[in-house]
Amino acid sequence: MTATEPMIALPPTDHIPRQYTGPSKAEIVAMRAQYTNPAIFTIYKDPLLIVEGYMQYLWDETGRRYLDCLAGIVTISIGHEHPKYVKRVQAQVGTLNHATTIYLHPNFPMLAKKLASKMPKGLEVTYFTNSGTEANELAVAMARLHTGNSDIITLRHAYHGNSATAMGFTGMHTWKFALEHGGRVHHAINPDPYRSPFSGTPEEVARFASNDVRDIIRTATPGKVAAFLAEPIQGAGGVTHGAPNYLREVYGHIRAAGGLCIADEVQTGFGRTGDHYWGFENWGVVPDFVTMAKGLGNGAPIGAVTTRMDIAKSLTGRTHFNTFGGNPVSMAAGLAVLDIIDEDGLQANCKARGAEFRSGLEQLKRSYSLIGDVRGMGLMLGIELVTDHATREPAKGQAADILEATREAGLLIGKGGLDSNVLRVKPPMCITAADVEFALDVLERSFAAVGR
């Protein structure tokens, strides 16, 4: 172990990071404080300066290596600077980086075609954007145009982006991202059985929660529902989901009222949940729109909405244009990502590594009463911390302490949930069994240090 290595040794890597020669950490902190918007936050007490990445690892300015188990908040799918990806994106940057779809270029329809090959039949028309926020905005706009209705139903604790409209998709007074939405967004009760106001089996809780959507349609939006928007597994909301009957029942209520269903796959897509390529497939439903971003670009700014042709046609009545949406470089990134997910067997890796990770976390739960719940699928896992199993009082301070302790030991994870008491594990999909072992050892040691 060297001075720059953590106490528990990271699995070896062949990658040798370059010597960092940029501005010092103090200079960067000072520049941010003076010149960047103060709403932009960092997550550790002593902010982390990251200057290089390779596959599942990141390096700071001193050359210290970390195992990345947050992946830029689920943005890195195939691995940081995956060599094949870098080659393909560099080739496109060096050939043409033209930002408009008003001329033809092969990459734009090729990525749309490739996405269609990954979707259920009928979902085969894609509009590319720059972000997940825009993708959700566009899906909602199309749902409104197609149905002629105005109202949207989302879940409490949802996060679907940061535009003025998307901030309204989040439940007012239940989540810090909420923004006024003109009364056209309704927030249904979350189906998460761990924190539900309803009691019963997970299926019964899901039934109560889906009935809440039915009641909103009847009382608050009669004849006006355009769409239901939800993630198959809530990411920022704390890696929560309802029992398998939830989305099936909700989609039924929405469609009976003439509305459309939007699955936000920004975090759950591309095989991350292990058993399926898309998160919605875990629940046996087929949405009318699939929105995506983040992992599709593996770091390149990209978003997309895939829908059916009959719905997509609703946009043709107006001039709708996105300067960067569909640009050749982001499209090259998306094409490389989808190929590499298949070539490297990353969905299968999510399933296998996810099962190992989850079983290790269940084991930790038996040893540390601070852990109230372990949940998630594949490599999208959550560990909810509580001070008391009976009252389920959120252990917010302890979650922050664990985050600091894991960072000190060379492991980067995230935190989320309404009370910031859920640890989030969402690594690049290429992590190895040795990485999982390292992460579990670090978590064990961190729980031991922070307390039961």
Ligand SMILES: Cc1ncc(COP(=O)(O)O)c(C=O)c1O
């Ligand atoms: C589920 C989900 N939807 C949408 C978004 C917004 O994506 P973007 O930040 O690319 O606008 C996010 C971002 O975290 C997200 O997690």
